[in-house]
Amino acid sequence: MKAAIRLSEPSRRSNLRAAFEIGCCLALVLCVLLSAALAHYNAVCDEICAGTLRLHILANSDTLEDQLLKLSVRDAVLTRAAAVTQNASNKEEAVRAIRDALPSLEAAARQALRxxxxxxSVRCVVEESWFAPRDYGSFRLPGGEYTALRVELGSAAGHNWFCVLYPALCTGASGAQYETEEQNALVFGQYEVRFALLDSARALWRAVTE
Structure with a gap:
């Protein structure tokens, strides 16, 4: 009986070691797959940033009067911007149209103020800016570097107003969307970083244990 027990101990240790090695392998596979999923997610975010023209309006201050003025300017600028970008088939064309229309955009803002x-004062400029992730309710945008039409009112020290000129997500344009299904899924809230990798890990576990 003692001999039988002594013979079973090495076998038990061997099984434990095998289980440990399998666990380590699975953890490594999971890390690799997670890294790949994250890299893919970041690539989709970068594509969204590269394909978006944003609108950024900075109020003079946070007083009620200045915040209401900001909204009046917003409406005027959106109307004009929508008109000049309506035929743009990509972000680059939209940016060129906005650059060409900067004088008329400033004029529209000044008219709203008058x-x-x-x-x-009003200052309109197209620039590259970093934006934090933002949820607009009906859509959301990842953080990153975006091209933006920046409209500064007075000292531009008040709360800002952000939206998207291209695709025309702020002007109610029918069918405004991004180029790929993944970009649209991420922006409009249907994106899942599906851990198909977890399915793979489960399949691998079954393969080595069955």
Whole structure:
């Protein structure tokens, strides 16, 4: 009986070692697959950033009056921007149209301010800016470097207003979307970093244990 027990101990240790080695292999596979999934997700985010033209309006201050002025300017600029970008078939064309229309965009903003009896200054410029991730309710955008039409009112020290000029997600344009299904899924809330890798890990576990 003692001999039988002594013979079973090495076998038990061998089984434990095999299980440990399998666990390590599975952990390595999982890390590799997770890294690949994250890299793919980041690539989709970069594609969204590269294909988006944003609108960034900075109010003069956080007073109620200045915040209301910001909204008036927003409406005027959106109307004009929608008109000049309606025929753009990609972000580059939209950016060129906005650059060409900067004087008329500033004029539209000034007219909105004059209508509200405000003498605030206006500055419109197209620039590259970093934006934090933002949820707009009906869609969301990842953080990253975007091209943006920046509209500064007065000292531009108040709360900002952000949206998207291309694709035309802020102007109610029918069918406005990104180029790929994955980009649209991420922006419009249907993106899943599906851990098919977990399915793979389970399949691998079954293969080595059955």
């Amino acid at each position: 209508k509200a009896h405000s003498g605030q």
